[in-house]
Amino acid sequence: MRNLLLFAILIHLLVACNNEKDLYRSLLEEGEQYPGGAASTDDFSMNAFGHAAPNLTGGKDMDFVTGNAFFKRNWVTAPSSTEDLDGLGPLFNARSCSSCHEFDGKGAPPTIADEEPVDLLFRLSVPGNSEIDWETLPEPSYGGQFNHLGIVDVPSEGKVKVTYTEEVVTYPDGKTASLRRPNYQFYDLNYGEFSSGTMISPRLASHLIGLGLLEAIPEDDLKKLEDIDDKDQDGISGKINYVWDVESKRNVVGRFGWKANQPSVRQQVAAAFLGDIGITSSIFPSETCTAPQKDCEDAFKDNEPELKESILNRVTLYSQTLAVPMRRSFSSDSILEGKQLFNQIGCNSCHNPSFTTGAHPNLPEFENQKIFPYTDLLVHDMGEGLADNRPDGLANGKEWRTAPLWGIGLSETVNGHTFLLHDGRARNVEEAILWHGGEAEKAKNQFSQLTATDRKNVIDFVNSL
Template sequence: MIKNALACLVMLCFMVTGCSKDEEDYVPLTAEEGEQYSGGSSTVINATQEAFGFASATLSENDRIDFGVGNSLFRQSWVSAPSSTTARDGLGPFYNAVSCSNCHFKDGRGRPPAFDGELGKGLLLRLSLPGTDDTGASIGDPIYGHQLQDNAINGPIIKGRIGITYQTITETFDDGTVVQLQKPIYRIDNLGYGSLAAGLQISPRIASQMVGLGLLEAVPQATLLAFADEHDSNGDGISGRANYVFDIESNSHKMGRLGWKANQPSVKQQVAAAFSGDMGITSSLFPNENCPPGVDCNAIPNGGSPEIVDANFNSVVLYSQTLSVPIRRKYNEQNVLRGKQLFTQMNCVACHIPKMQTGNEHAIAGMRNQTIRPYTDLLLHDMGSELADNTPDFLATGSEWRTPPLWGIGLIQTVNGHTSLLHDGRARNVTEAILWHGGEAEQAKLKFKKLTAQEREDLLAFINSL
């Protein structure tokens, strides 16, 4: 109906005013069938502040019960032991946050500190030294481990505090528009247990939004490997490759697909690592406390062994796997569709793959055989020196990052009240995020800088519709 109306208007213009041939031939762009359902049957029709917090409609009744339990455990605060709340005690002794939702507020995205010294908004520092251990993982600081926990329960001295300053970098579009980027420089203040090791690399990481993780987990490995082009055989400058990481349950290496450097093979291991590193909660996968030398964790009360029992832990895993992807907005408007064309013409789709199918083997039936539109290949790409953290992670180099999925990106402001993007939140909006692209994405950035103001608006309208 809309298409016919537009066609009539164009014909009227041609007959009455003598429009150009281009106007006469104009045909409105159209969306793909089902394009708005980014998560397939797991898409939720909601664009409010709660958009990231809904269970997949595909869940069984029993899974819905477990989802509710996982939701409660995800949102409620853990406390130090001993406590009358025995199912939620065992926090620390060192930690970054007291709950999962401290970092993933409303199942969304964290942000860097708004001011020097601000705590608990979803940013942490990874610590690593050159070399790897027997599994191929990076080596942590001999005192502070693989992650700086900047909080502690009563008793132990806090390991340290995160400090941040910014350097300004200027980018100029071809039309003269100037954008001031901010490059964060991190430090660790008030070290509680001695100096950091010489040569230590510090890598800031922002908590990502939680939607669609089970769907990404359900994409067959063969599908993802088909996207890889490690040696750039087609000559387009894009050479994505897989990371292979240590899987604790199988005691073997598997393809990584989660985390900023694709350093986790499954949602289950990702959740266990977060409980351990972020909150100091032990599980059957990570049964040991994070204690620096000189601190006797055995003398500090704990919440049991493990501190989160398997039944509760598995509920949090299922919750994390089955959060619905929100439906796209304005997906069929002409400016959004023009932006989609530009996204393709700039070859952003070489890394941000628009569409793929999940397989038929995921443990949760509702994740199987879904057509999804995550806009990622889950592969590693060299993003250039400006985004490099110089921190290898299994096969990932210090300048490689996994392509983050773009679904839900346009709702981060609505859900979380900010638009901080990239691995450390340095980009304050989508424009800045694109301008930070380098390495394999350098050509896409240069094409972006050549766009007119209207074309940039169309491109951003498309990305924010996701």
């Protein structure tokens, strides 16, 4: 009798185990190990973010190589013997694109006392003159971006120091985590004090993989995900941030930047050349010197854009066609359990797992690709804790674009750190989740209610993306 009982228990355990494995297998999606579709690669080394999409055709692979060279090169002050690489400044934050996007990856905030931010920049604005509550203007003396560097004879705008205050969070099971709240001190200002009511928003450099694929997501698919008035009453009310396309001179869907404030990779690249390196282009042909910055005005003498159109085109193509690394351990039981929990607690309501791409204006190779970026490209209210209180387009001071999660688990390998969120305050995925509020408050709370093992499985799943 005893043996029969033991046998029955064993059979029950085996059946339960097999049922559990069948459940996990049912969570597997066709093609999810290739998050960039045919634009996926299998390099998981320090160079994981730096490869061209393997499905490029024609001469695009050569344009990728030359774009990469210009992306990495240090720009110099004009005039110089190398005309293609001059035009730095007069005021700037970096001398090259790769200064902030090392190995095409994420930037890091300062990690030691008195370290000057390089990968972390600061948007500046003041309220607009109209009754439109989201309209802003550049800060009168410092413009729309704080530049902590200047060329010879042009004083930089000043310096900024970043410090943190630790805040302990206690889970229902008694375990704790520590969150750090950033504090910013601007000093040695060379053009007077900031205007009263100046809004300051820190922005950390993001990794660059899969940008062209995000451009190819059909606008109609994003509209289907919008629920501005929360008609389904699930607490999620994401919206598209419609922004100004400089070249087409019309409002279009914003897809890039922390508040989805740029409509295309090309405009994002041109904006970075101007704001970060101080180089004008056909899209942004004027320097941003303000009235008090006389030395800046005197130093800029070019009537033509400093960035050649051919270089802008190549750096744009390079940025569009960086491949997406394949998934790691995507089919293991613990990762699939983490995936199930990720969906169960509602993280996928904003981090939409997949899309099928549509037409792309210059990359037909990216059309009709099943991709898994884990974003909806919409802006969502993330609560007071993450608010910068600075509107950007239609995004208000609490709203941020859902950051794509693909490649997130390789950041430590590529860049040696795991800092996340718009200002790098989160030191890892767990802290990033715990900072979520607003529309994500419910999902954050449900994450906190999980067992320690289940929380780890969710984190491990995110890091497998």
